[in-house]
Amino acid sequence: MRPLQGIKVLDLSRVLAGPWCTQLLADLGAEVIKIERPGTGDDTRHWGPPWHGEGDRRVAAYFLSCNRGKKSAAIDFAKAEGAALVRKLAERADVVVENFKVGGLEKFALDAASLRAANPRLVYASITGFGQDGPYADRAGYDFIIQGMGGMMSVTGRPDGVPGGGPMRAGVAVADLFTGMYTCVAILAALYGREKGGEGAHIDMALLDTQLAMLANQAENALISGRDPPRQGNTHPNIVPYQPFDAADQPIIIAVGNDRQFARLADICGHPEWVSDQRFATNEARVANRVEIVRLVSETIRQGTAAVWLAQLEAAGIPAGPINSVTQALGDVQAQHRQMVRTIAGVPLVGSPIRVDGRRADSDIPPPALGEHTAEILNSLGLDADAFDRLKAARIVG
Incomplete structure (x- = not known):
């Protein structure tokens, strides 16, 4: 029933x-x-x-x-x-x-x-x-x-x-x-x-x-700050890094949601020193220094293929995924399983x-x-x- x-x-x-x-x-x-x-x-x-x-x-x-x-x-x-x-x-x-x-x-x-x-x-x-x-x-x-x-x-x-x-x-x-x-x-x-x-x-x-x-957080951002949220394309107004990055063969999305995940990302990228850098140690600092940390991550990600990065990111528990077309999304193994x-x-x-x-x-x-x-x-x-x-x-x- x-x-x-x-x-x-x-x-x-x-x-x-x-x-x-x-x-x-x-x-x-x-x-x-x-x-x-x-x-x-x-x-x-x-x-x-x-x-x-x-x-x-x-x-x-x-x-x-x-x-x-x-x-x-x-x-x-x-x-x-x-x-x-x-x-x-x-x-x-x-x-x-x-x-x-x-x-x-x-x-x-x-x-x-x-x-x-x-x-x-x-x-x-x-x-x-x-x-x-x-x-x-x-x-x-x-x-x-x-x-x-x-x-x-x-x-x-x-x-x-x-x-x-x-x-x-x-x-x-x-x-x-x-x-x-x-x-x-x-x-x-x-x-x-x-x-x-x-x-x-x-x-x-x-x-x-x-x-x-x-509008959710975007509306609340405007109400609290008194300023209109900027249009940011595929980046996030409150979290960094949280956007697509170009791997050697295709773009992938990396969505770092907290400082623990960022520390694991820094290790995977071969730059554990990012965590102790005061410009990047916290999400608030990364938002303030968005351009620089995105540049550093981008330089690293483009050195490997999407499949290699996605496997490492998944193993480390860092949210990541491809940018699928509609037919690719519908044909995905998880979508088919469900x-x-x-x-x-x-x-x-x-x-x-x-x-x-x-x-x-x-x-x-x-x-x-x-x-x-x-x-x-x-x-x-x-x-x-x-x-x-x-x-x-x-x-x-x-």
């Missing part, structure tokens, strides 16, 4: 933050019904190439990445009968997740107040760019914009004045993904609270809030990282075809075949 077995989730979200949240819930055992527009569905179904499948069954890899474990019901809730069907589903749901603009669902009576009035135990999660209130509440939110506005890009990338310098967005949509994860945590907390108090909740999640929260790459119904997918009591918590249901479960879901509401055919002919369902 998966932890959320018996929990019903109505997913009105699309693109990434909401679907990422509901995929996590599905992995944990919840029944997730994804409501999509007939004929087109979630925008990300069309965000290719690359594509999986052919012809009418062709779907973008982007969609596959965040919709495992769900059922798809194609219902046009912009039409009155479609909205009524979704409201009936919400009456039977434990959770609703949506990422429309603030107030965007009120005209369909699918907003939090309307649905929770009919179902007080409902946990209703709203995901927007800037939250349900404030001067930016009416703005649309996009990950790229949020990474820029939220400070992430100011600390990502190489410093100004060096080749390739300038602000850089992260290689995946981190604001969307983290918001999806934070929303999942909030939903789980609200479900637990419901068990004690009997009432559901309205969860208000904003991409900008999440982006600010996940079965992080799965194939479900012919669809290759990255599996869930969550394990509970030795079992991985992810769904065995592949991402759904558009409207694949519409008839099944509407039948559960008591809709007969004739009524379904009428709604389909009217393009209210698909």
